[in-house]
Amino acid sequence: MIVNISAKHLDLTPAIEQYIRSKVTRLERHFDKVLQINFVIEKQPHHGFHVELITDVEHHEDFIANSTHDDLYACVDLVLDRGVRQLTDHKDRLRNRKHPEIDKSA
Structure with a gap:
């Protein structure tokens, strides 16, 4: 998984970057098909x-x-909570998807 972090009007410190990278693992735990994550x-x-x-x-x-x-740290936590919620909802939709019944009499 690729993690890109960019900042506008702010210096991106190693502490901020490390905090974000440590929290991103929550997204991987909930859905394993995440290809790339971009933080702005x-x-x-x-x-x-x-x-x-x-x-x-x-x-x-x-x-x-x-x-x-x-x-900033509270903002990162809030956005990650929302991202996790979106991924878990998507995973639930995939799991609960109804498939058409197969006619067994044929």
Whole structure:
């Protein structure tokens, strides 16, 4: 799995990058077909931080989660919670997909 982290109007410190990489394992635990994860961290002038999580999953469109908060670490946690929720919902839909009945009399 590829993890890309980019920052706008903010210096990306090794501590922030390490924190994100340690938390990303939650996404892998819930769904094993994650190909790529993109984090975009943006420092906004009056609204704190905005984090966008784009998750590229095999055989599906990208999942996008957003979060805005005054604390960067809380913002990362919120966006990861939303990303995990999207992946678990998708996994449940795949598991519960109804297949057409096969006619056994033939």
